Amino acid sequence: MSLKICIPAMAAFLLAACGGDDNSVTDSKNDAISSSSSRKSSGQVICKTDSTDTCEYGVLVDDRDGKIYKTVNIDGQWWMAENLNYADSIMTPSLLERTGCYNNEPSNCSEYGRLYTWAAAIDSVKLATDVDNPQDCGCGKTCSLPDTVYGICPSGWHLPTRVEWLTLFKAVGGYVIAEKILKSRTGWKDDGNGTDGVGFSVKPLGGEGEMAHFWSASVFDYRNYYSADCFHLFYSMKLAEVVDCGKSGSFSVRCLKDSP
Numbered sequence: 001m002s003l004k005i006c007i008p009a010m011a012a013f014l015l016a017a018c019g020g021d022d023n024s025v026t027d028s029k030n031d032a033i034s035s036s037s038s039r040k041s042s043g044q045v046i047c048k049t050d051s052t053d054t055c056e057y058g059v060l061v062d063d064r065d066g067k068i069y070k071t072v073n074i075d076g077q078w079w080m081a082e083n084l085n086y087a088d089s090i091m092t093p094s095l096l097e098r099t100g101c102y103n104n105e106p107s108n109c110s111e112y113g114r115l116y117t118w119a120a121a122i123d124s125v126k127l128a129t130d131v132d133n134p135q136d137c138g139c140g141k142t143c144s145l146p147d148t149v150y151g152i153c154p155s156g157w158h159l160p161t162r163v164e165w166l167t168l169f170k171a172v173g174g175y176v177i178a179e180k181i182l183k184s185r186t187g188w189k190d191d192g193n194g195t196d197g198v199g200f201s202v203k204p205l206g207g208e209g210e211m212a213h214f215w216s217a218s219v220f221d222y223r224n225y226y227s228a229d230c231f232h233l234f235y236s237m238k239l240a241e242v243v244d245c246g247k248s249g250s251f252s253v254r255c256l257k258d259s260p
Contacts, residue, residue: 045075045171046181046197055199057081062154064088071257072199075171077164078257081201083113083214086152094125095152100250102206112205115250118228121159121215122151139248142224149217153255160256162218162229162242169240172198178240179233192235202233205252210235213251220244 047055056073060080065088070081087109089095098120102108119138127143128134135143151159160168169178183194184201189209194202202212216229230245245251 048195048197048199053199057199060154060157062086064091064154074168074198074200077168077171079168079200080157080254080256081199084116084152084253084255085109085113086154087114092123092126092152094120094123108206112203113252115205116152116215116253117250118215118245118247120152121251121253122149122217139226139246142219145217145219148258151217151255152253157255157257159215159217159253162216164256165214165216165229165231165242168200175240176238179238182240183233189235204233204235213245213249214254215245215251216242 047053058071058073058078060069060071061067062069065086067085069084071078072081073079086092087095087099089099095116098117099114102112102115117138122137122145124135124137124143127137127145127149135141137143137145149159149161150157153159166175168182169175172178172181180194181197182200182202183192183196184203185193185196187209188194188204192204192209204210205212212233214231216231218229220227220229227244227246229242230249230251231240231242232245233240
């Protein structure tokens with residue numbers, strides 16, 4: 001789908017917002033893990049099987065609204081093991097009209113977390129610290145970003161960059177293997193279920209069982225006017241990738257714990 005114009009924020013969740021002019025433009029993003037894509041996982045980080053679960057889990061309490069999230073340690077990095085469901089647009093003005101529930105059903109927020117535009121995910125209002133010349137990071141706009149984008153993540157956590165997503169793929173054995181290991185064991189259409197081998201437990205969004213998308217804090221340089229990078233999984237695509245997705249698309253957020 002061509003992204004020559006910005007679709008209205010929240011107009012439709014996950015309606016072909018990914019990809020810019022060509023979804024195949026992923027080589028430069030995934031080269032970092034290409035050397036491991038064909039090898040099998042060493043098994044060192046695989047901690048969950050049909051009969052055992054030895055993964056190291058934790059608990060994240062969001063002090064903004066009291067919500068509690070499961071977390072998991074994957075190769076030394078702590079990730080949220082479920083999707084963010086933060087919605088306070090008074091405390092966080094970036095969320096106003098830029099977040100919602102799949103199919104506008106509140107129960108879907110409880111099950112799958114909330115969906116956010118990229119401007120909401122990076123908390124663009126908070127980034128606009130220059131009163132005289134505030135930057136606008138929304139669709140159709142460009143802005144400069146700090147090395148670490150905390151975005152709408154709870155205190156002590158941040159929105160992962162493209163490199164950090166790729167590091168996760170590499171940790172579990174490469175992007176071909178990552179597709180299976182990061183998916184949940186149920187809910188995916190046809191034969192698209194995963195093994196959930198590291199407790200990351202990506203569920204497909206909604207009842208169709210087809211896809212899941214997660215924002216990163218990175219933009220792909222020549223397309224950053226309309227798009228940013230996101231991690232996506234499809235029921236029929238047998239690999240995990242980071243591609244460029246339309247900034248006005250509405251996707252999930254997983255946060256990564258800050259380094260000590």
